[in-house]
Amino acid sequence: MKKIIHAYYRFHYQKKEFYQKLSFLYSIFSLLVIVFWVFAFKSAVLDANNIPSGSMQPTLKIGDFLFVNKMRYTITIPFTEISLFRIDKPGRGDIVTFTPPQRDNFSGKTLVKRVIGVPGDTVEIKDNEIYINGKKYRTSRLTDLSPIADLDHDNIEFLRLYREDIHDPRSGKVIVSHYMLQERELESSSPYMPRFRMVNYMKNPDRTWKIPTGKYMVMGDNRDNSDDSRGCNLVYDEDEYKKCFDYYHFQESSGDMQPSTQWGLVDIENIHGKVFMSYFSVNWGTRGIVESNPIKNIFQWVTGQYTNAFIRWNRIFRRIY
Numbered sequence: 568m569k570k571i572i573h574a575y576y577r578f579h580y581q582k583k584e585f586y587q588k589l590s591f592l593y594s595i596f597s598l599l600v601i602v603f604w605v606f607a608f609k610s611a612v613l614d615a616n617n618i619p620s621g622s623m624q625p626t627l628k629i630g631d632f633l634f635v636n637k638m639r640y641t642i643t644i645p646f647t648e649i650s651l652f653r654i655d656k657p658g659r660g661d662i663v664t665f666t667p668p669q670r671d672n673f674s675g676k677t678l679v680k681r682v683i684g685v686p687g688d689t690v691e692i693k694d695n696e697i698y699i700n701g702k703k704y705r706t707s708r709l710t711d712l713s714p715i716a717d718l719d720h721d722n723i724e725f726l727r728l729y730r731e732d733i734h735d736p737r738s739g740k741v742i743v744s745h746y747m748l749q750e751r752e753l754e755s756s757s758p759y760m761p762r763f764r765m766v767n768y769m770k771n772p773d774r775t776w777k778i779p780t781g782k783y784m785v786m787g788d789n790r791d792n793s794d795d796s797r798g799c800n801l802v803y804d805e806d807e808y809k810k811c812f813d814y815y816h817f818q819e820s821s822g823d824m825q826p827s828t829q830w831g832l833v834d835i836e837n838i839h840g841k842v843f844m845s846y847f848s849v850n851w852g853t854r855g856i857v858e859s860n861p862i863k864n865i866f867q868w869v870t871g872q873y874t875n876a877f878i879r880w881n882r883i884f885r886r887i888y
Contacts, residue, residue, distance in 0.1 A: 607645035612638055614840060616664060616677065617861040622787035622794070623679055625715045625728070625746045626662070629855050630864075631882065632847040633679075635664050637840035648836075656835065657682050657783055660733040660743035662842040662887060665785070665833050679842060680795055681745075684784030688736075690776040692797060695749055695790040697731075705732040706747065714746055717879055719855045725751045731788075743888050750791040772797050782832040799831030848882035850875075 609615065614635040618627050627633070637643070642651045657663055661682045683697055684690040691698040696706060709728045716723065731747040734740060770791060778784055787793025851857050851864060852875025858864050868876045 610637075610647075611643050611645040614664070615846075616679065616842075618679065619857050619859040619861075619864075621718075621720070621792055621855055622789050623662070623681070624718060624720075624748055624789040624792075626681075626788045626887065627679060627842070627845075628717070628848065628850075628879070628882070629719050629857060630849040630851050630879070631845045632861070633842050633887065634844040634846055635840040636843050639841040639843075640838065650836070657685070657838055657841070658742070659683075659685050659735070660745075660888075663783075663785065663838050664840050664842065665838045667833070667837075677839065680785035680787055680793070682783050683733075683786045683796070684776065684778050686778050686780045686782060688776075688778045688784070690778065690784055692770075692772050692774075695747075695770050697786075699736045702734075702736045704734065706730065709746075715748065717850055719850050719853065727751055745788060745888060748789045748791075776832070778832065781835045783835065783838065785833055796832055842887050845882045845885045845887055848879035850877050850879060852876045 614637050616633045616635055618629055618631040618633065621629050638654065640655050640657060641653045643649060644651060659682060662679065663682055664677050664679050666677060684699065689700050697704045706729045709730055712723065712726075712728055715726060715728055718726075720726070727749045729747040729749065730744060732741045732744045735742060776784055776796075784796040786795045786797065849864075849868070851868065851873050853873060858867075864873070867873050
């Protein structure tokens with residue numbers, strides 16, 4: 568026993584002498600270990616995302632910084648997408664982060680949308696309203712526009728705010744009640760017309776989705792400005808890719824009709840986690856034109872390039888549903 572204790576103390580003092588001689592390297596090593604565990608935690612436990620676009624407004628606003636629970640559905644190996652075991656499956660109404668499985672402009676990026684349809688559902692879209700197995704998610708128009716008063720948007724008076732109840736089609740029980748945004752239809756002669764979609768085939772796609780096992784239909788709460796699962800059907804093989812319906816939206820910068828998304832239903836393995844909290848929020852004051860990299864936005868704000876920016880104090884550490 569004495570030999571073991573003596574060996575322990577000898578090792579301890581030798582290690583201490585080594586660190587004293589190479590204290591700089593020890594500090595670097597300690598920092599690298601901390602960085603490793605921080606990124607491991609971020610990749611497998613709790614992620615942080617920011618919102619650079621308005622497809623989920625007004626639930627998620629441009630400039631929101633979010634916490635994402637990456638252990639809500641599955642346990643993964645840090646720095647990989649390899650799942651060790653599944654805890655749960657995405658639920659109807661969940662706001663999830665995911666990687667689009669298709670080869671379009673969003674390929675490889677992390678997007679945020681709301682789960683509208685789950686495996687086994689038959690989904691129809693009529694005038695932006697959702698029917699699940701023949702039963703409509705209830706919607707009601709709101710006249711109080713205070714929930715969208717702080718949007719980074721040109722003309723809020725041309726937006727229409729609704730309350731949508733996502734319910735279990737079997738029991739009728741409301742699972743989540745949330746805001747849903749639409750744009751008011753304008754006459755072609757209106758001076759505001761160039762800022763709004765001239766033709767929106769996503770609004771009335773005239774199709775029915777029968778969602779198979781392992782697939783999920785996701786949509787943005789900003790129904791007239793969201794490229795989402797309405798744009799295509801199944802997405803993995805080349806034949807299905809070629810069958811994607813051609814939906815288009817108006818691109819203000821070019822004045823042309825541009826193809827919408829082509830990634831369609833999302834595979835359960837591409838869903839990373841569930842959004843549950845906004846820990847910070849800034850209205851950048853730029854009419855929604857911001858960088859996707861939040862560091863660039865913060866730098867431009869600090870250096871005075873975003874002159875009208877302000878913090879949304881009421882969205883700090885706010886639960887998201």
